[in-house]
Amino acid sequence: MVSTQIKETNHAVAVVSLGNSQVSLGHPDESVTPKPNIEDEVEYPDGGSAWLQVLACHLINAMACGYGAAFGIYQLYYTETLKLPASQISWIGSIQIFINNLVCTVAGRLADAGYARETVLGGSFIALLGTFMSSLATQYWQIFLSQGVCTGLGLGLMYMPTVTVVTSYFKKRRALALALSTAGTGTGSIIFPATVQYLIPQIGFAWAVRCAGFVALTIVIIVNVLLKPRQLPKKTGPMVDWLAFKEPPYVIFVAGTFFVYWALYFGYFYINTYAITVASFTPTSAVSLLLIMNAVGVPTRPVIGYIADTYLGPINAFILSTLSLAVAFFAWITINTPSTMYGFAIVFGVTNSAAQAAFASGLASLTSNPVKMGTRFGMCCTILALATVAGPPTAGAIIDYCGGQYLWAQVWAGLVSVLGAATLSVARYKVSGAKLMVMV
Incomplete structure (x- = not known):
């Protein structure tokens, strides 16, 4: 035998x-x-109590991303009270988003190392400090340091661990879970500007901002009760995964996303001032456009996540969403009446939110090792920081150069978005080849 x-x-x-x-x-x-796929060795709940983590990360994104996306309301107030050029005021919001993304490499590595909860808690404290200090600020440099630097730092530390937490609980429904998590951006973008705008006539700007701070404090308490990061097998590693830059799909994907985010916040920052100067809106009615734009983004994100998981694939969904965003920017050129402004707010809110939701799941699909998810996301977001800090001031400079006309800024945003979609298409080609009818 x-x-x-x-x-x-x-x-x-x-x-x-x-x-x-x-x-x-x-x-x-x-x-x-063949090297084993580390992700295949990890068991994922993909449901049940894991949805509580999605809820916690949704609330984190309500602060970390929603606060920054709502800067349009502050842009309008600061422009009117400080009497400074729009491009100079927009630097406050741009620096906030820049620092938010810049610290993601550190925050992502801390999350991968098992310190997601501590990172969120520390970021919460810093973000709240910046919010309450901005309510005391009366000069440009004070606002710049409190709302731009301090708040941006805290929000960045809060945001990055959400990606690590959600992806550690979900695999089959990852795009949907990430989309539901990032939908918090829309939730926060409704809560914070509404709180500030509608309380200003009643109690003044300073106390309106403090009330927004108390809302943020409530969110922070709920988050830190619910958040329970899942400990995956991990080992020590460098702050930056340099090998990722030897992967063509990852590098090209990051480059394409850079172009998308260069133009992404233009609409959020300038829709209020555009509505007032071009479409005869009052400051109060203009705020409703920002609220509508953010409100439609809340259901859009889970829908695009479901479509990406079920029909298109995350990278395909990101490319199509970016192209639709470019169309929205070009369509903005023809908008000049109140009724068309409301229609544009809906279209822009849907396309913008779809692009942001698809970005997260698209980048996650290029990372097979869940232990490196936070690090690789953080690296990408740090690079995107350069795009977000340059975008709104670039648009503002174009508007100022054109004597207050928005045409060429709108053309610039549309062309940059098309360039982003084209670059993402190259990344897709590196993943799937010339095959068109395939989920990627």
């Missing part, structure tokens, strides 16, 4: 026993031995 047995030694030598004889096969050829 012949028996076959495979034994492994510390030197990875395979030995086959044939009866009483043993034949050493030597070292297996590593070049032909």
Whole structure:
């Protein structure tokens, strides 16, 4: 009777026993031995109590992203009270978003190392400090430091761990879970500007901002009760995963996203001032456009997440969403009446939110090792920081150069978005080749 047995030694030598004889096969050829997919070795709940983590991360995004996306209301107030050029005021919001993204490499690495909860807690404290200090600020430099620098730092530390937490609980429904998590951007973008705008006539700007701070404090308490990061197998590693920059799909994807985010916040920052100067809106009625734009984004994100999971694939969804965003920017050129402004707010809110939701799931699909998810996301967001800090001031400079006309700024945003979609298409080609009818 012949028996076959495979034994492994510390030197990875395979030995086959044939009866009483043993034949050493030597070292297996590593070049032909497929490396196991680490993600396949991890069990994912993909539902149940894991949805509580999605809720917690939704609330984190309500602060971390929703606060920044609502800067349009502050842009309008600061422009009127400080009497400074729009491009100079927009630097406050741009620096806030810049620092938010800049610290993501550090926050992502901390989350991967098992300190997601501590990172969120520390970021919460810093963000609240910046919010309450901005309520005391009366000069440009004070607002810049409190709302731009301090708040941006805190929000960045809060945001990045959400990606690590959600992706550690979900695999099959990852795009949907990430979309529901990032939908918090829309929730926060409704809560914070509404709180500030509608309380200003009643209690003044300073106390309106403080009330927004108390709302943020409530969110922080709920988040830190619900958040329970899942500890995946991990090992120490560098702050930056330099090997990722040797992967063409990752590098090209990051480049395409850079172009998308260069133009992304233009609409959020300038829709209020555009409505007032071009479409005869009052300051109060103009705020309703921002609220509508953010409100329609809340259901859009889970819808695009479901479509990406079920029909298109995350990268395909990101490309199509970016193209639709470019169309919205070009369509903005023709908008000049109150009724068309409301229609544009809906279209822009849907397309913008779809692009942001698809970005997260698209980048996650390029990361097979869940232990490196936060690090690779953080690296990308740090690069995107340069795009977000340059975008609104670039648009503002174009508007100021054109004597207050928005035409060429709108053309610039549309062209940059098309360039982003084209670059993302190259990344898709690197993943799937020339095949069109395939989920990627």
